[in-house]
Amino acid sequence: MQKNEILRIYGTDYKDMTKRLLDEAELYTHITPGARIGIKPNLVAPVPADFGATTHPEVVAGIIEHLKEHGFTDIRIIEGSWVGDKTEDSFEYCGYNALKEKYGITLVDTQKEKSYSVPHGDISVNICNCVRDVDFMINVPVLKGHCQTNITCALKNMKGLIPNSEKRRFHSMGLHKPIAILNSAIKQDFIVVDHICGDLVSEGGGNPYYSNCVMAGLDPVLIDSYLCKLMGYTLDDVPYIKLAAEAGVGCSDLSTLSMRTIDGDGTEKEEILPRTHSLFKLKDKAEDVDTCSACYESLMEALSRLEEEGILDNLTEKICIGQGYRGKTGEFGIGNCTRLFKHFVPGCPPDSDAIYEGIKAYVNK
Ligand code: SF4
Structure with a gap:
């Protein structure tokens, strides 16, 4: 080869x-x-x-x-x-x-x-x-x-x-x-x-x-x-x-x-994968600075559930997430890195259920 x-x-x-x-x-x-x-x-x-x-x-x-x-x-x-x-x-x-x-x-x-x-x-x-x-x-x-x-x-x-x-x-x-x-x-x-x-x-x-x-x-x-x-x-x-x-x-x-x-018919057909860039809409809800993968994945999963339930549009502010927020203050954050924020979902990383409940509670407050 x-x-x-x-x-x-x-x-x-x-x-x-x-x-x-x-x-x-x-x-x-x-x-x-x-x-x-x-x-x-x-x-x-x-x-x-x-x-x-x-x-x-x-x-x-x-x-x-x-x-x-x-x-x-x-x-x-x-x-x-x-x-x-x-x-x-x-x-x-x-x-x-x-x-x-x-x-x-x-x-x-x-x-x-x-x-x-x-x-x-x-x-x-x-x-x-x-x-x-x-x-x-x-x-x-x-x-x-x-x-x-x-x-x-x-x-x-x-x-x-x-x-x-x-x-x-x-x-x-x-x-x-x-x-x-x-x-x-x-x-x-x-x-x-x-x-x-x-x-x-x-x-x-x-x-x-x-x-x-x-x-x-x-x-x-x-x-x-x-x-x-x-x-x-x-x-x-x-x-x-x-x-x-x-x-x-x-x-x-x-x-x-x-x-x-291998085992093909000699012609190379290009596979077509579905375009999945819908994630961009969810990403737009987050302000990410140096976030660990598991933390970010959990947030995306939670946002996806909230979107399915029609709750996401009620979230008007950006959610802060990532190590870049350590020691900083703000409105609403995800994970222990944002522990100094007015509202935050604890955990390192927090799981998607906790984030889902945290955002829901924040939106309904
Ligand atoms: S809370 Fe933990 S998992 Fe999430 S970004 Fe901070 S260090 Fe990474």
């Missing part, structure tokens, strides 16, 4: 189609014999894959079987859920403890790991130790929408390999630049995109949109650039992709892309 290629396969037998894809890509030829292999899924929260947020265990099973059939035995799954959820719960609920039992692999919870610092220009990033303990990294992201960065896939998935404190710091730095820097510091050697049923609106899932597709590639920038277009965004809408390209992580020029469908 060449760096400018993306291979894809469609079907519903997720494990077998993943193996077929990896055989075609000859994944094993890219790995040095005896290498320690890290597989990085997306287990953002303890929710099953058909919810649209997490990597299907069947896809990871297909990767493991491909590796084992070619003599690789040192395989570990490395992941840390988002701030507010425990990775150990995600391993259980998302079917990864079962993978461990079945295949005798290791699970590494990055929320429990120590980290090392990698300097980059005038800043540095802290990365969990498990990253330098692997020789070959297979990234297995889910293509999803994201309330702050519009899309999340290969590049942003590396965020599960930093400590929770660093995730908060990334949000305080505006996400895009630190995500690009993180990808300069962590090399992903092979990417398998779970494009089976990602939620096109929310990183946390809940609205799965079925494509029944798995893709493979070598360049995370090229993959994200392609998926950005597929979701109806331009590269200007997702600045971290361009920043990663400028940092030398990969190529964002889609004119170089060679796309091939």
Whole structure:
């Protein structure tokens, strides 16, 4: 497989189609014999894959079987859920403890790991130790929408390999630049995109949109650039992709892309994903300054419910949310960062029910 290629396969037998894809890509030829292999899924929260947020265990099973059939035995799954959820719960609920039992692999919870610092220009990033303990990294992201960065896939998935404190710091730095820097510091050697049923609106899932597709590639920038277009965004809408390209992580020029469908009829048909930019209306209700993902997702979920109930239009003021409001005063805020506000919904992060009730009470006061 060449760096400018993306291979894809469609079907519903997720494990077998993943193996077929990896055989075609000859994944094993890219790995040095005896290498320690890290597989990085997306287990953002303890929710099953058909919810649209997490990597299907069947896809990871297909990767493991491909590796084992070619003599690789040192395989570990490395992941840390988002701030507010425990990775150990995600391993259980998302079917990864079962993978461990079945295949005798290791699970590494990055929320429990120590980290090392990698300097980059005038800043540095802290990365969990498990990253330098692997020789070959297979990234297995889910293509999803994201309330702050519009899309999340290969590049942003590396965020599960930093400590929770660093995730908060990334949000305080505006996400895009630190995500690009993180990808300069962590090399992903092979990417398998779970494009089976990602939620096109929310990183946390809940609205799965079925494509029944798995893709493979070598360049995370090229993959994200392609998926950005597929979701109806331009590269200007997702600045971290361009920043990663400028940092030398990969190529964002889609004119170089060679796309091939395995078991297709030889013609490449462009998939059309529904446009989901309705989130913009909800975003308009919030004044976000450096907000953690889980906090923002909860707010969007609560606003969506309020909109369905016709209550949202009664909210005339902007709601403040994010670390940028620490130590500041204001009218109405979400999360402990806004604890000095006249009204605020406590929690770090508060869940969507609490936010929903808090906004409803505020609107009806
Ligand atoms: S309250 Fe502040 S620190 Fe806590 S999750 Fe929300 S934005 Fe992040």
